[in-house]
Amino acid sequence: MQKLGMGQAVNQALKEEMQRDPNVFIAGEGVGVSIHVNPMFPTHGLLEEFGPGRVKDTPVSEAAIAGLAVGAAEAGLKPVVEIMFNPFFTLASDMIVNHAAKLRYLSGGKSSFPLVVRIKSGAGFGAGCQHSHNLEAWTAHCPGLKVVMPATAADAKGLLKSAIRDDNPVIFIEHMGLYFAPMPVPEQEYLTPLGQADIKRQGRDLTVVTWSGMLGVAMGAAEKLSQEGIEMEIVDLRTLTPLDRETILTSVEKTGRLIVLHEATRTGGFGGEIAAVVMEEGFRYLKAPLRRVTGPDIPVPASPPLEKFYIPDQNDLIKAAREIM
Amino acid sequence: MNIPRKKQQEMLWTMILSRKFSDSLVELCRIEGKIPGMMILSTGQEAVGSGVCAALKQDDVIITNHRSHHHLLAKGADPKGLMAEIFCKKTGCNKGKSGTLHLTVPEVNAPCTTTVVGATLPIAVGRAFAQQYTQEQAVTVCFFGDGAADEGSFHEALNLAALWQLPVIFVCENNLYAGAQRYEEHTRVKDMAERARAYDMPGIIVDGNDAPAVYQAALEARQRALDGQGPTLMECKTYRCRGHGEQDPQHYQPRDEIRAWQEKCPIPRLSNMLIASGIINSAELQEMESMAESIVQEAVRFAEESPYPEPREALEDVYV
Known part of the structure; x- marks a missing residue:
């Protein structure tokens, strides 16, 4: 099986979908000619293959990029636009929150907006809080959007292909920390359904619900705890909305314990939603109070020791696990 | 200017229909419990919607804003569907989901009415991009007010549309007021059309109460767009004869200013001209007025008699 970084897997998905459907186009800042000439990056080589008609480098205009997607999608095209870093979502947010998410509803179901907004995300680059800020809970809070956050290259490829074929607006958040670690990716064509955790x-003994960059932390911690005889079950959410409640609840029923692990800050984070679902629908399964392991309620700092302090690690998860065992 | 007789009659007709539509809402929205939410009317601005839409073909698209009724009627939207939606009824064009502010009529290529000021512009850019991408012989018209030109989205959209030479006509319906702010209180730029120069596109100033002039300018802008010469910013100077919404006491609008603009009303202006030039006679004008009146009355009757949606229909139409 081929081994790809997540950026390369995204690249394959984009390439396959653009080959399959002439209505798919990509747009964003540096999606064609980029300041990064790196084959590990998601849009590398697409301009050369598909030309400037379908690979649209835009000005630094996030509202226009998102508006481009909304208008083009209404016409039946399949835009896949990129917001360079998650914090810049704020500049595009009116088009996504008030328009992509709501215009179908406002039309009484007459219109649809089959667009994908790819957002690069994640801490760990020393770039500071205006380039690193995990805002997935904001988008998950908007009915009308679907929110996808893959944790492996293989899932990224299959999920992005499904997102492009979905007739709803999909927010597809890629953790850049996963771009550079090669992972196995099947070579044949496949689709990974949205709305199914894995x-x-x-x-x-213990369920850990997590997504995106934190899966690796969870898997590493699980191996260590296994040596102590504690067996963690790791649920990779993959899609935040629609949320796969069933997989979460089935796992908690089996283990009786729950930790939600995410890189985003704690207050108002999506971990609270998972906790609420389990309290409302699975309280009777719990043998111990559930726990959240998250980033602290601070902006992501730039200095390496401070940023390391921010990002939840294996020790944080192991400590929380021991407390509830 | 040699405008076909039929076009001139069409503009007069859609203006009369829009005015009757608005006038009925002036009364209806004051009856307690009749119409939910706000009421934003386009009284006095009809020439912009009618003039622009008369220059368009069916395949052309309009993206419009909170003051949309005259645009939608001029584009051919069914008055019954609109009125029922304004009443928030199940039979409304959006099943009661949009109400008066976000009326959406994709079947006449009016796929988006947005109340977020300035939001029509980036969406119109996207819609026009699709026309360019598919090489469709059609254009997108983007309606917005003078207040919207102060939003960042205005500048992003004009820049991108010019850069990519998209087939879009930006129609700034300058009605002299943005909320309670008079034009000079929100910008130092004397004419909004002047801003076109910053993006290297034609900026045209039109008398927005002169339907044939609006038509002519839109026709030329449309042709430029179809010829691959990109966007145009068209500033239509008109006046907001009523408040921002019907609850607005207009205490900041001088009475004599309102009166002076009422005298420049675009409807008698065109009808007098058409009678003088023999394109219609006064009997035909009366006929148009009574026909518009009965269409509006029928739309109101339909809306009033229609049921509200069932509460659980609120859950439908979020996702495909």
Whole structure:
């Protein structure tokens, strides 16, 4: 099986979908000619293959980029636009929150907006808080959007292909920390359905629900705890909305314990939503109070020791696990 | 200017229909419990919608804003569907989901009415991009007010549309007021059309109460767009004869200013001209007025008699 970084897997998905459907086009800042000439990056080589008619480099204009997607999608095209870094979502947010998410509803179901907004995300680059800020909970809070956050290259490819074929607006958030670590990706064509979590590790003692860049932390911690005889079950959410409640609840029923792990800050984070779902629908399964392991409620700092302090790590997860075992 | 007789009659007709539509809403929205939400009317601005839409073909698209009724009627939207939606009824063109402010009529290529000031512009850019991408022989018209030109989205959209030479006509309906702010209180730029120069596109100033002039300018802008010469910023100077909404007491608008503009009303202006030039006679004008009146009355009757949606229909139409 081929081994690809997540950026390369995204690249394959874009390439396959653009070959399949002439209505798919990509647009954004540096999606064609980029300041990064790196084959590990998601849009590398697409301009050369598909030309400037379908690979649209835009001015630094996030509202226009998102508006481009909304208007073009209404006409039946399949735009895949890129917001360079998650914090810049704020500049595009009116088009996404008030328009992509709501215009179908306002039309009484007459219109649809089959667009994808790819957003590069994640801490760990020393870039500071205006380039690193995980805002997935904001988008998950908007009915009308679907929010996808893959944790593996293979899932990224299959999920992005499904997102492009979905007739709803999809926010597709890629953790840049996953761009550079090669992971196995099937070579044949496949689609990974939106709205289905995936159990990445079976275990009997404790459920960890996580997504995106934190999957690796969870898997590493699980191996260590296994040596102590504690078996964690790792649920990779993959899609935040629509949320796969069933997989979460089935796992918690089996293990009786829950930790939600995410890189985003704690207050108002999506971990609270998972916790609420389990309290409302699975309280009777719990043998111990559930826990959240998250970034602290601070902007992501630039200095390496401070940023390391911010990002939840294996020790944080192991500590929380021991507390509730 | 040699405008076909039929076009001139069409403009007069859609203006009369729009005015009757607005006038009925002036009364209806004051009846307690009749119409939910705000009421924003386009009284006095009809020549902009009618003039621009008369220059368009069916395949052309309009993206419009909170003051949309005259645009939508001029584009051919069914008055019954609009009125029922304004009443928030199940039979409304958007099943009661949009109400008066976000009326959406994709079947006449009016796929988006947005109340977020300035938001029509980036969406119109996207819609025009699709026309360019598919090499469709059609254009997109983007309606917005003078207040919207102060939003960042205005500048992003004009820049991108010019850069890519998109087939879009930006129609700034300058009605002299943005909320309670008079034009000079929100910008130092004397004419909004002047801003076109910053993006290297034609900026045209039109008398927005002169329907044939609006038509002519839109026709030329449309042709430029179809010829691959990109966007035009068209500033139509008109006047907001009523408040921002019907609840607005207009205490900041001088009475004599309102009166002076009422005298420049675009409807008698065109009808007098058409009678003088023999394109219609006064009997035909009366006929148009009574026909518009009965269409509006029928739309109101339809809206009033229609049921509200079932509460659980609120859950439908979020996702495909």
